[in-house]
Amino acid sequence: MALLQISEPGQSAAPHQHRIAAGIDLGTTNSLVASIRSGLAETLPDIEGHHLLPSIVHYAKDEPAIVGNAAKQFANTDPLNTIASVKRLMGRGLKDVKTTGTRLPYDFIENEGQGMPMIRTAAGDKSPVQVSADILNALKKRAEETLDGELSGVVITVPAYFDDAQRQATKDAATLAGLNVLRLLNEPTAAAVAYGLDKGAEGIYAIYDLGGGTFDISILRLHHGIFEVMATAGNSALGGDDIDRSIAQWIMQEANIADDAEHHHIRQLLDVARTAKETLTTQDIAPIQLEGHIKWQGELTHAQLNQLIDPLIHKTITPCRRAMHDAGLTVEHIKEIVMVGGATRMPRVREKVGDFFKRSPHTDIDPDKVVAIGAAIQADILAGNKPDDEMLLLDVIPLSLGLETMGGLSEKIIPRNTTIPVAKAQEFTTFKDGQTAMLLHIVQGERELVLDCRSLARFELRGIPKMVSGSARIRVTFQVDADGLLSVSATEETTGVHSEIIVKPSYGLQDGDIERMLKDSLEHAKYDIAARTLREQQVEADSVINALRAAIQADGHYLLKHQEFLKINAALNDLLKIKEGTDVKAIKKAIEHLDNLTQSYAERRMDSAIHRAVKGQHVDEL
Ligand code: ADP
Ligand code: MG
Secondary structure: OOOOOOOOOOOOOOOOOOOOEEEEEEOOOEEEEEEEEOOEEEEOOOOOOOOOEEOEEEOOOOOOOEEOHHHHOHHHHOHHHEEEOHHHHOOOOHHHHHHOOOOOOOOEEOOOOOOOOEEEEOOEEEOHHHHHHHHHHHHHHHHHHHHOOOOOEEEEEEOOOOOHHHHHHHHHHHHHOOOOEEEEEEHHHHHHHHOOHHHOOOEEEEEEEEOOOOEEEEEEEEEOOEEEEEEEEEEOOOOHHHHHHHHHHHHHHHOOOOOOOOHHHHHHHHHHHHHHHHHHHHOOEEEEEEOOOOOEEEEEEHHHHHHHHHHHHHHHHHHHHHHHHHOOOOHHHEEEEEEEOHHHHOHHHHHHHHHHHOOOOEOOOOOOOHHHHHHHHHHHHHOOOOOOOOOEOOEEOOOOEEEEEOOOEEEEEEOOOOEEOEEEEEEEOOOOOOOOOEEEEEEEOOOOEHHHOEEEEEEEEOOOOOOOOOOOOEEEEEEEOOOOOEEEEEEEOOOOOEEEEEOOOOOOOOHHHHHHHHHHHHHOHHHHHHHHHHHHHHHHHHHHHHHHHHHHHHHHHHHOOHHHHHHHHHHHHHHHHHOOOOOHHHHHHHHHHHHHHOHHHHHHHHHHHHHHHHOOOOHHHO
16 A cells, blocks of 8 residues: 655744644543643643643533633532533534443433534533533643743644544634644554654554543554554543442442442542552552541452453453454564553553563553653644654544445445545446436445445535436545545536535544444445345346336337337336345346347347438448
8 A cells, every 4th residue: 555645734934933832632531731842742730730631621600611620629519510521522423422331411402413412501502612622722721821922733632533523523622722733643643653653663563542431552553754553443431430430339349338329429439449549550559448428448459459450451452452453463563562541550451461462561651641742742843843854644544435326335435444644536427318416425334335334424516417327427536634534526527517525524433333333344244245236236227227218218119119119118117126126136137138128129229320320421421
């Protein structure tokens, strides 16, 4: 596969004009901002010295939004107005979010499955984009105060599996926060950049990212100084929070707390569990003390913790296997492993991941800062501060992009895991004589039938000149930019009639969906091929029927004898019936039968056409 280079946008700045750029890790649990200061990339703390900004926003009537630790205080007392994990809602429909089993206890406003849900708060209805914008705004303020100047541009990281809708929603949030987005960058790529892997030896790297509520594994390849994401996999409902839950459950058991304990008690328990977990990362034992309503004293040991978390860690290994399988690799191919996400601080996680990959992972850079640091390095280059630095970052699209063709089949234009940016074109033609418009239906997925893929957008190309079916030449171009956003254009080549669309689906796919769709496509491969053959046969039947009907209408009355017409008409009706069924061979036979019956009619038509053509012309003009 030819690799495409990403050109550097913007002009390089004059040496004295250092532009202030920043990298932002907009996380599900925590967000960070980082920048290059005196040549070093570092995350920026708030006045109290916290680098991590909890991705939580609290809304109160007629008050500006409160973000971060201050907002977290309200989680117990005012949960409906305290929005956490909003990243899960970005570019999603409510249905998408609910099917993943994510519990988001907000007051959602249903919008008939269209677009992102709004959240009812004391400060009015908020879309996930607005909530994210409030988080970004807090980081922007922090950066501009610390760096003492206006930000010229930012690089914001997104999970590698983020689809079009999710990327677009992230960009929209940045725009709303008054940020100039230089580039959206995949989180694993950012982590690799932070470790300077792009400057190191060629090879394949695995990025293991276990955050608060999500797990992602990405396989990157560095080749000829170019980064490429080979495969991604993960679990959108697995992270440090699950560890907290299982520790909390254990405490409940030990302390004899009933399962139906009140909401705020559970919250409190989860906080205690998290503290114990984080303590064990550096200590040998974690004392636990429940105060207030429920009183209990105990301790959590490494042995106990390991017993609780081993099944969870094990659940991250399955996606690791799948990603390597997708990339056609085994663990022996992996050169180095990079750990990302707060939960990878846990010694047990490092140990188990090391066991699986048979190598100890990189942990030198703080795993919850590493993504922001990589983003800052990239932002600095894109802002033009390092005009000589040739860093090329390449990402892939997670699912194939295609177009619906006759018979409800998906013709893949850009296959899954193609490196972006990319543009690919293919020619299509009309199906009917005199067809002047064409509906282009863009779909995403690996399956053969459009029905089994996800619909992204539809648009029309109008004004195609009337031509015989099959003679119009419509060139459809799919273009995915460096941020992973798709636009599609169609041009009729003889006339230059043109139409295009920027695909902004109202909401996109969960990575769980991607997994499911891939699994389906493998399981159904056989069925799909059969289905495809059937559809193709049906399409052929349709085109035979259409052509025959048009012919009969044009000249049947004088070129066909009545008996002959009746016979052909009966065969045509047979074909109409048979093609609705699923018997491919029967359809084929019916088409052949009709072909035979109409052969002499076709010859007469040809003669008659030649006859008409030569009428009134000299033979030597032919
Ligand atoms: P996200 O990328 O989802 O925003 P983070 O990378 O910030 O999340 O990871 C947050 C998770 O990391 C939380 O579950 C938190 O408890 C966990 N975590 C942070 N520090 C530690 C630690 N020292 N030991 C164990 N887990 C930790
Ligand atoms: Mg993260």
